[in-house]
Amino acid sequence: MTTLNDSLKQQECDISLIDVIQRILSASKDISFRLQQGALAGILGATEEENVQGETQKKLDVISNDLLKDALKASPYVYGIASEEEDFAVPGNDGGEYLVTYDPLDGSSNIDINVSVGTIFSIMKTTGNSDLAQDFLQAGTNQVAAGYVLYGPSTILVITTGKGVSMWTLDNRIGEFVLTNDKVQIPAQTKEFAINMSNQRFWAEPVQAYVADLLAGEEGPIGKRFNMRWVAAMVAEVHRILTRGGIFMYPWDGREPSKPGKLRLMYEANPMAMLVEQAGGLCRTDSERMLEVAPTEIHQRVPVFLGSKEEVERAVSYK
Numbered sequence: 006m007t008t009l010n011d012s013l014k015q016q017e018c019d020i021s022l023i024d025v026i027q028r029i030l031s032a033s034k035d036i037s038f039r040l041q042q043g044a045l046a047g048i049l050g051a052t053e054e055e056n057v058q059g060e061t062q063k064k065l066d067v068i069s070n071d072l073l074k075d076a077l078k079a080s081p082y083v084y085g086i087a088s089e090e091e092d093f094a095v096p097g098n099d100g101g102e103y104l105v106t107y108d109p110l111d112g113s114s115n116i117d118i119n120v121s122v123g124t125i126f127s128i129m130k131t132t133g134n135s136d137l138a139q140d141f142l143q144a145g146t147n148q149v150a151a152g153y154v155l156y157g158p159s160t161i162l163v164i165t166t167g168k169g170v171s172m173w174t175l176d177n178r179i180g181e182f183v184l185t186n187d188k189v190q191i192p193a194q195t196k197e198f199a200i201n202m203s204n205q206r207f208w209a210e211p212v213q214a215y216v217a218d219l220l221a222g223e224e225g226p227i228g229k230r231f232n233m234r235w236v237a238a239m240v241a242e243v244h245r246i247l248t249r250g251g252i253f254m255y256p257w258d259g260r261e262p263s264k265p266g267k268l269r270l271m272y273e274a275n276p277m278a279m280l281v282e283q284a285g286g287l288c289r290t291d292s293e294r295m296l297e298v299a300p301t302e303i304h305q306r307v308p309v310f311l312g313s314k315e316e317v318e319r320a321v322s323y324k
C-alpha cells in the first residue's frame with residue numbers, strides 16, 4: 006500500500022514540507038472526529054464572537070482553527086500562519102521556512118444541518134521579508150503545496166505538490182489516509198454549473214448573459230442542457246468538479262457594501278486554483294489567471310470562476 010509519506014517522497018518533497026503537511030492532516034483527523042460526534046460533542050451552535058469578515062463564528066470554526074494553529078506552531082519548519090479566523094498573521098518559528106494559510110472550516114454554516122464542510126490549506130516558502138504580513142503577499146504560483154480535507158460521508162484529502170493531484174480517503178479503522186485516486190483529471194467539457202442564483206440581480210452584465218445562456222439549454226447559443234448544483238461550501242463544489250467536472254462561480258456582485266467577491270484569495274481561491282490547474286482545469290478571476298493575482302492583503306476577496314477548461318474559458322469570454 007502506498008502511504009502518503011511515500012508518495013510525497015516520490016514527489017521529491019523534503020522532510021520539512023512533509024512534516025508541515027502531516028501536522029495539518031493530524032489536526033484534520035481530530036476535526037473529522039469531532040464533526041462525526043456532532044451534537045454529541047456539544048460543539049454545535051454559534052459563539053458570540055465575530056471574525057475579521059464580520060461573520061458569526063461557529064464553535065467548531067474556533068476549535069478547528071486552534072487545532073491547526075497549535076499543530077503548525079509546534080513545527081520547527083513553520084515560519085508563519087494566516088487563517089480565515091485570525092485577524093493578523095501569526096508568527097511560527099524563526100528558523101522555519103514555510104508559510105501556511107488555511108480556512109479551518111469552509112462552509113461552516115453547513116455544520117448545523119449535517120452537510121459537507123472542509124479544511125482548505127496552502128503552503129508557500131518565506132521570502133525572508135521581516136514584515137510577516139508582507140511575507141504572505143505572494144502570488145499563488147509560489148505555492149509549493151495545496152489541498153483540502155473534505156468532511157463528508159467519508160473524509161477525503163485532496164492534495165497537490167505541483168505534480169498532479171491525488172485523493173486519499175481516511176480509513177478510520179487505522180487512522181490513515183489511503184490512496185483512492187492518484188491521477189485526478191477534470192473533464193474539459195461539462196453540463197453542470199454551480200452559482201448562488203439568489204444573487205442574480207446583483208451580478209454584472211457579462212455573468213447575467215452567460216448564466217442566461219446556460220439556462221436557455223438546447224435552444225440557447227450553447228446548445229446543451231445544463232444541470233445546477235449548489236452545496237454552499239466551496240470545498241464540496243470543488244470536490245464535485247475534481248470528481249466529474251463542472252463550473253463553479255462566485256462572481257463579483259453589486260451588493261452594498263461593495264466587495265470584489267465573497268471568496269478569499271489566500272486560503273480559498275489560490276489553493277483551489279493550484280488543485281484545479283494541476284488536474285487540467287482552469288481557475289480565473291473575471292480578468293486574470295487566479296494564480297497570478299498579486300495579493301494586497303491576507304484577507305483579500307476575489308471573484309472566482311473555476312472548473313472544466315472549456316466552460317471556464319466560455320464564462321470569462323463574456324464581456
Ligand code: AFP
Pocket residue numbers: 060110111112113114115201237238239240255267268
Ligand atoms: P462559510 O465558511 O462562512 O460558511 O462560507 C463558505 C463560503 O465562503 C464558500 O465555501 C461558499 O462557496 C460560499 O461561502 C457560499 O456562499 P453563499 O452564502 O452565497 O451560499
